[in-house]
Amino acid sequence: MTRTVHDEVRFWRHPGTGLEVLNGRFGGHAYDRHAHGTYAIGVTLHGRQGFSHRGRRHVSTPGTVIAMNPDEAHDGEAAGDEGFGYWMLYPDAELWRSLLVDAAGGPADPPFFADTLIADPATARGLVRLCRAVSDPGASRLAVDHALADALLPLARRHGRSAAPAGRTSRDAAVARIRDLLHAHYDRDFRLEELAAEAGRSRFQVSRAFAASYGLPPHAWLTRRRLEVARELLRAGQPAAEVAAAVGFVDQSHLIRRFKASYGITPGQFQAACTAICTSVQSG
Structure with missing residues (x-):
C-alpha cells in the first residue's frame, strides 16, 4: 500500500545575516523549473529527492549534500512513493565572500561548485546544524555566526572552486x-x-x-x-x-x-x- 505523504514547508529568514532557510517534506509537490539569484545548498534528510540540473537527472538520498550555484535552473520532486524531506539554505554571494575574506585575511571570490551531489557526512552535519540554528528563535547571533563559519567554510574549501570554469560566463x-x-x-x-x-x-x-x-x-x-x-x-x-x-x-x-x-x-x-x-x- 502506498503511504500518503502530506506536503509541509517551514521557512525562516534570519534578520541579522539575511540567510533564508527552508525545511520541507514533500510527497505530491513538484517544483517548476526555476533558478535562484543565490546559491541553493541542501541536505536530504529522508526519502529520495529527484531533480534536473545542468542537463542531467539527479537523485539525492539521505545525508547527501546538494550544491547549486546562483542562476542554475533546476526543478524538484519526490523520486519514490515515500516522498522526501530536506533542509535547504540560500546564501548569497556577499555572505560567502564575507566569510571567505575573513577566513583568508584578504580578497576571496565566492565558490563555484562543480559537483551537484556531494557525499561528505561531516559537511552535511554542519549544514543541518546551521539550518537548525537559523530556525531557532532563541539562538544568539554569536551561535548563528559560529554555525555559518562551521558549515559554509568547509563546504567551500573542500568542494568549491575559486571561480567558474572558463566559458561559463561568456554570453552571446x-x-x-x-x-x-x-x-x-x-x-x-x-x-x-x-x-x-x-x-x-x-x-x-x-x-x-x-x-x-x-x-x-x-x-x-x-x-x-x-x-x-x-x-x-x-x-x-x-x-x-x-x-x-x-x-x-x-x-x-x-x-x-x-x-x-x-x-x-x-x-x-x-x-x-x-x-x-x-x-x-x-x-x-
Whole structure:
C-alpha cells in the first residue's frame, strides 16, 4: 500500500545575516523549473529527492549534500512513493565572500561548485546544524555566526572552486541584449517575435540560444525575474495584490501559484517570515 505523504514547508529568514532557510517534506509537490539569484545548498534528510540540473537527472538520498550555484535552473520532486524531506539554505554571494575574506585575511571570490551531489557526512552535519540554528528563535547571533563559519567554510574549501570554469560566463551578445531587456522591463507582456527581432534571429533560434545561455527559455526567465522583484517588494511590506500588478502578473492568484511552484511557500508566508524576528512560517 502506498503511504500518503502530506506536503509541509517551514521557512525562516534570519534578520541579522539575511540567510533564508527552508525545511520541507514533500510527497505530491513538484517544483517548476526555476533558478535562484543565490546559491541553493541542501541536505536530504529522508526519502529520495529527484531533480534536473545542468542537463542531467539527479537523485539525492539521505545525508547527501546538494550544491547549486546562483542562476542554475533546476526543478524538484519526490523520486519514490515515500516522498522526501530536506533542509535547504540560500546564501548569497556577499555572505560567502564575507566569510571567505575573513577566513583568508584578504580578497576571496565566492565558490563555484562543480559537483551537484556531494557525499561528505561531516559537511552535511554542519549544514543541518546551521539550518537548525537559523530556525531557532532563541539562538544568539554569536551561535548563528559560529554555525555559518562551521558549515559554509568547509563546504567551500573542500568542494568549491575559486571561480567558474572558463566559458561559463561568456554570453552571446544578441541574447544578452534580450536578457537585459527582460531584466529592465519585467512588467511588460513580451511577444517572442519582438525578442527575435531584437536579436535578429528566428523565434526558434532565439529561444534555443537563450535557454543555452541562461538555463531557461525567455518566458520562464521572465517569470523568474518577476518573482525576484516580487520578493523584494514583499520584503518591503507591500501587499501581495499590489506586488502582482507591479511585476506584471495577471492577478494575485497568478503570483501565488508561480511563487509556490518555485519556492514551495506562498507570498504571504514569505512576507511573514521577513517581517518577524527570526520566526518561521508553516504550510501543509
